[in-house]
Amino acid sequence: MNxxxxxxxxxxxxxxxxxxxxxxxxxxxxxAMLYLVEGTEQFCQAHEVIxxxxxxxxxxxxxxxxxxxxxxxxxxxxxxxx
Numbered sequence: 689m690n691x692x693x694x695x696x697x698x699x700x701x702x703x704x705x706x707x708x709x710x711x712x713x714x715x716x717x718x719x720a721m722l723y724l725v726e727g728t729e730q731f732c733q734a735h736e737v738i739x740x741x742x743x744x745x746x747x748x749x750x751x752x753x754x755x756x757x758x759x760x761x762x763x764x765x766x767x768x769x770x
Contacts, residue, residue: 699718729749736766737764738766
């Protein structure tokens with residue numbers, strides 16, 4: 689579990705006597721899933737940019753990535769599609 693110390697997780701289990709090796713395997717599996725879900729590409733697919741300067745909504749993920757990597761501009765908003 690030393691490789692994943694940069695994240696705090698709360699894991700609830702209904703079984704009291706869990707094996708330490710099995711528990712660490714579950715934590716590794718959860719970290720692997722979260723790594724895939726929390727990537728930049730998934731973030732850009734789940735968000736869109738509302739640009740009030742040009743009166744447009746940007747939904748393409750490569751354009752969203754470009755806009756969020758640029759310096760902050762006034763009246764450009766990041767909106768979650770969910």
